[in-house]
Amino acid sequence: MRILFATAVLLTSTAAVAQTAPQLSLDTLKQVTERLSSDEFEGRAPATAGEEKTLAYLVERLQRAGLKPGNKGSWFQEVPLVEITSQNVAPLTFTGGKTPVSLEYRKDLVIATYQVTPKVQVKDSDVVFVGYGINAPERDWNDYAGMDVKGKTVVILVNDPDWQTQGLRGEFGGRAMTYYGRWTYKYEEAARQGAAAAIIIHDTEPAAYGWGVVQSSWTGPQLEQDTPGDHMDQSKAIGWIQQDAAKALFASAGKDYVALIEAAKHKGFKAVPLGVKANVSFDNTIRRQASKNVIGILPGSERPDEVVLYSAHWDHLGRCDAVNGDDICNGALDNASGTAGLVALAEAHVKAGPAKRSLVFLAVTAEESGLLGSKFYAENPVYPLARTVGGVNMDGVNNVGRAKDFVLVGVGKSELEDLVKPFVAAQDRVIVPEPTPERGYYYRSDHFSMAKLGVPMLYGESGEDLRVGGKEAGKKASDDYTANRYHKPQDQYDPSWSWDGAIEDLSIFYGLGRQLAEGSNWPNWYPTAEFRATRDKSRAGK
Template sequence: MLKRSLWVLLAPSLVLAGCTKIDEGDTAVALPEIAAPELSVETMKSITEELSSDAYEGRAPGTAGEEKTIKLISEKFAAVGLEPGNKGGWFQDVPLVGITAKNMSPLKISGGASELSFAYGSEYVASSYQEQPKIDVADSEMVFVGYGITAPERGWNDYAGVDVKGKTVVILVNDPDFGTESLEGEFGGRAMTYYGRWTYKYEEAARQGAAAALIIHDTEPAAYGWNVVESSWTGEQFYPKSENGGADQTKLNGWIQKDAAAKVFAAAGQDLTAQMAAAKKKGFKAIDLKLKASASLENDIKQTDSKNVVGILKGKTRPDEYVIYTAHWDHLGRCKPAPDGDDICNGAIDNATGTAALVALAEAHVKAGAPDRSIIFLAVTAEESGLLGSKYYAQNPIYPLSQTVGGVNMDAFGMAGPAKNVIVVGKGKSGLDRYLEAALTGDSRVAEAEPTPEKGYYYRSDHFSFAKLGVPMIYFEGGEDLVEGGREAGEALSKDYTENRYHGPKDEYDPNWNWEGVMGDLKIYYSVARMLAMTEDWPNWNEGDEFRATRDESRAGN
């Protein structure tokens, strides 16, 4: 496989993904023949290294690092032959508010036998979505609302019978089916639904009128350790600009360490473990903890227009039908320092690699000539802040979503080397799976469903912003069943990255990385989108999928 991956780069005309038929309902759709292209590893290396250098200061939106980043991307897009994608310009303004908390108080809990106090950073973190210079939550009654879910279509309401207006809600991460072995259950069994994501939990707490929301951090259901929470939630946070300055949001959103939460529950005369078990059952009733929470902070507030970068390769026969590539250019900027004092979260893997891939793929598509449909190359901002750049584009599309055939998202290329498989996040959701299967023809790799659907990766990258509005998107990545070392080695490397580099200062460029697996994956990214740009097919979400109705409604308007 090592030799074969290298050989593919040297002999681009040999591997074909064509002469394949896919079944869309009762209609067989022939896919065009697509030769695996010659993709530039030097483009991948040079752009990844540049974007993740200290000079870019971690690529936080609204900083000098952003200015350097979007300038580089637009220059590279132009150099490879793309056209500006927004009415003659390269950029789409994304109105954001940057809020940096300072002078954070401890989290104080009163009402028990003695007052509890938890330190900011090491035991809890919090920020405010409200554009107010001073945030003060004082003696706010605390209510445990289980998983914090209101899902009438599933007959589930954790807020039933309780008024949390002005109160602090305490919430479990993930959803009630977490920990089951199968994919069957009220919330998709082992697979996380959007109800399990922290973004949903804060949204629902605000809809319920809560003053503050605290999610109990637990490493396994969260899918990352406290170090990731601390580095991601300290420093400047970005939110969509709103007319009311976030007045309809909670005053304070944050996380609390599980050990700290256990002390809170003990002070309330409750056992956290027992209540976590109770919250998994339908009919769970929220619990008044009979405690009060107090915390305060001050905010530095900055209005900023961050930017998505948009390039386009116009189609030759159907230029008003669009295929889209997405990758986020942003990272965390300066964050909690490593033991050696390094405080720049460089984001080399996450996601300088994906941004470099946009350029390398654009280069290859331009060299191959214009396809029938147009291809959009979209580098989005503020993914790390809750998919804000992709959400803004999806809600304010430059090219109509009803005319966007589908797309491919790229987020963090692993450097473990060639694998025997590719992992599809959300396998089985749409007809795009068949394009991936065709692209893998002759590649001796197999497409497998993500092994850890409980981690909710489907809801953690930019494809989700488009999926919610009906556009079929596929998100896949190199697998962990490595040619050298198998699954054991792949899982070990993945764990090492998550625990020691992900969202931390040590996600840095390494000149000794093995790029063979990345370049093999990049060939597949090329083939899937190129096939989609050369066919007349309009793939859809599969029958019964959560996004099918939205897509059907969108397409019916054409």
């Protein structure tokens, strides 16, 4: 009875929201996306002239939409960053094997550091293959068990041990990536283990992107949060090597690459010293500066201290490795389009008038550098996280046409998934599992920063089953973007894009946000979600 009653109330509320929802502006979506992704903005890299232009334009649009400055009278939250640019990168060499192996920067290798130091040198460091580099006591899994890697160079596989398992059952969620599979985790754990250097073997399928993406993202200026201690507790060097380079390294060490990769998939795997030594060095140019998050608010009429959050990242890669003479990574889909969605939603909510709770629109910086802007906001919230009801994050919108399906990324985590279902059903669409859960999208955008600290955030998008062309057309479009445009200069605005699917998705986000803002409930994580305890503790101390 209680479930039926709750469903009836939810459907009634959904219908009411749908009837009163203002139309989202197609012109806004087109104008903001085209403008932010124009060459004038130089790829919107943080702490550049492109940032200054981006901030000015976003404030202009949010002000015109009718929002108020969201940070004590300011539109901005300063995010302290340090920019580290590697120079004079020597080849990464491995000696002591059957034949010496030398890996060339950019071609075979990308390498960087979290440490804020003018020079990095890894000299005669013993090399150890540590499988997937995971230490997960709750899963009885430790790739470092019995192996002291302090001062050594660890070589690591990307993703989880069971990423090739079809379905969602396995030691690490089967096909769905866990946080243990993300490169960020692997470097964090290597540092905790005391490794001098941590090198991930690139493999396109489990990494979810080709070498070109690694190359463009990991070369040139790299940003980190500027914190006391200069990150000296991290490994000296972190990087990626091409799979062929890894095979050459294992052959030189007299090891069977295929056999060791297979062994690493199974519980009880023991790290394997390769019997070779690593050497690499490079200089760093260091520049400290602040970037900015942009915050606008539509204050609530009854409970303004309770907040519903929309987020999208405004930044992209700036200048990157040139392709056919073009060295501006414009980031039209990623994420000028999501930022345009943020502006369009702000306009729609203002037209509908203030809700009972406040609606906050957060455009964050430095997502491409490791979710730094959202991480800083989550750790230094303008609005207390215990009073933040939940929200929606947007990282790209549908530009290929209406879809029959809707994908919840990281499904099975929060009660927001139940609340969004009627809005999806109202469009005669169905919710489907992620088509590529192995890519770990849940851990790759700004909702994750909020989720880690307990705030339920929805991350959803159109699926691949298009109303025109079906699943074949949808998969073709998705694969084409990943292979040819993602994190490349080719991610440019195209006047021929179809926006119908984007409008439908944004209407779902509008409805969910409006329902949360007009209501009084506090959606939580499901009991099995890894963020539930954090949320419960946060809400208990509100």
